Amino acid sequence: MPTILLTGATGYIASHTWLSLLSSGFEVLGVDDFSNSSPLVLDRLRELCGTRPVFERLDVTDRVAMHALFARHRIDAVVHFAAFKAVGDSTARPLAYYRNNVGGLLSVCDVMQANGCKRIVFSSSATVYGDPPSLPIREDSPLAATNPYGQTKLMGETMLRDLGAADAAWQTGCLRYFNPVGAHESGRIGEDPRGTPNNLMPFVAQVAVGRRPHLSVFGRDWPTIDGTGVRDYIHVCDLADGHVAALRRLLDTAGCFTVNLGTGQGNSVLEVVNAYARASGREVPVQFAPRRPGDIAACYADPLLAQQLLCWRAKHDLARMCADSWRWQSLNPEGFQ
Numbered sequence: 265m266p267t268i269l270l271t272g273a274t275g276y277i278a279s280h281t282w283l284s285l286l287s288s289g290f291e292v293l294g295v296d297d298f299s300n301s302s303p304l305v306l307d308r309l310r311e312l313c314g315t316r317p318v319f320e321r322l323d324v325t326d327r328v329a330m331h332a333l334f335a336r337h338r339i340d341a342v343v344h345f346a347a348f349k350a351v352g353d354s355t356a357r358p359l360a361y362y363r364n365n366v367g368g369l370l371s372v373c374d375v376m377q378a379n380g381c382k383r384i385v386f387s388s389s390a391t392v393y394g395d396p397p398s399l400p401i402r403e404d405s406p407l408a409a410t411n412p413y414g415q416t417k418l419m420g421e422t423m424l425r426d427l428g429a430a431d432a433a434w435q436t437g438c439l440r441y442f443n444p445v446g447a448h449e450s451g452r453i454g455e456d457p458r459g460t461p462n463n464l465m466p467f468v469a470q471v472a473v474g475r476r477p478h479l480s481v482f483g484r485d486w487p488t489i490d491g492t493g494v495r496d497y498i499h500v501c502d503l504a505d506g507h508v509a510a511l512r513r514l515l516d517t518a519g520c521f522t523v524n525l526g527t528g529q530g531n532s533v534l535e536v537v538n539a540y541a542r543a544s545g546r547e548v549p550v551q552f553a554p555r556r557p558g559d560i561a562a563c564y565a566d567p568l569l570a571q572q573l574l575c576w577r578a579k580h581d582l583a584r585m586c587a588d589s590w591r592w593q594s595l596n597p598e599g600f601q
């Protein structure tokens with residue numbers, strides 16, 4: 265079976281993808297520098313898959329270490345997750361984002377090229393659509409990043425598009441994630457944000473488990489069903505399966521692609537809060553607060569292209585996303601410890 269290199273392998277989406285790849289029969293080699301994840305993820309993966317994960321601690325911007333890695337392992341394709349991902353942080357520390365996200369991808373591609381490995385799946389984001397002119401969002405919607413994080417994702421896509429155009433041997437898949445939430449059904453791995461969560465569901469989870477008194481709802485005057493922001497929440501295990509489908513396509517079919525990975529369903533902040541309260545049996549007190557700078561009213565995918573190209577579609581609904589998030593949160597109230 266092909267061997268897949270996962271960069272940023274102990275992160276939230278990557279660790280779930282690791283499990284999906286193993287259960288689909290792929291060999292996986294993971295690397296991470298633990299700058300935003302815990303080594304304990306490796307113990308949990310071992311417990312869940314029954315074998316010791318193949319892992320090396322490494323920073324992808326370290327080209328010497330990356331070359332040595334490729335010399336030691338046969339690698340058929342790369343899934344490049346390693347990146348910083350906090351929008352607000354990116355506006356405060358733009359250089360760190362360009363260095364790590366753009367520089368990291370550049371270093372990975374250089375080393376891949378030198379070693380004759382030309383298949384890569386790239387973690388992009390729906391943030392590349394900015395404030396979309398129409399919904400649902402198709403892949404040919406205009407692109408407009410509104411912050412440095414989004415810029416790094418756009419630049420990554422551009423780099424891969426140019427690479428594919430220059431050399432038909434390169435096969436690239438850009439996956440535009442909508443809003444990943446939930447956790448593996450075992451409750452053993454899940455999202456473990458450092459500090460105050462920026463994203464809605466991990467924040468709601470910490471309110472439900474009693475770590476925080478209430479959720480601040482950013483805006484109640486958006487032009488949406490109940491005045492709160494609408495997003496396309498997708499179960500992280502569906503997202504993980506989307507990576508397996510993308511790799512299968514790259515291994516089978518020449519060419520490059522860019523697809524949305526979303527459900528096509530939009531839910532408001534209050535719908536998420538209510539679904540979470542039902543799933544957890546806990547109260548989730550809310551306070552209304554002003555709009556968050558840079559936010560948009562609504563964002564949800566047209567998921568048709570991924571169905572056509574990858575034969576993939578999301579299966580889990582919001583109730584299941586909340587139930588799995590709650591299992592992880594209640595079993596691990598302080599995250600990985």
Ligand code: UDP
Nearest residue numbers: 462463464467480481482493494495533559
């Ligand atoms: N949101 C909120 N309170 C929070 C975090 C998020 O009301 O503490 C809202 C936010 O304004 C948006 C939605 O929840 O409408 C999803 O936000 P998130 O940051 O998870 O995703 P993104 O906005 O990046 O798609």
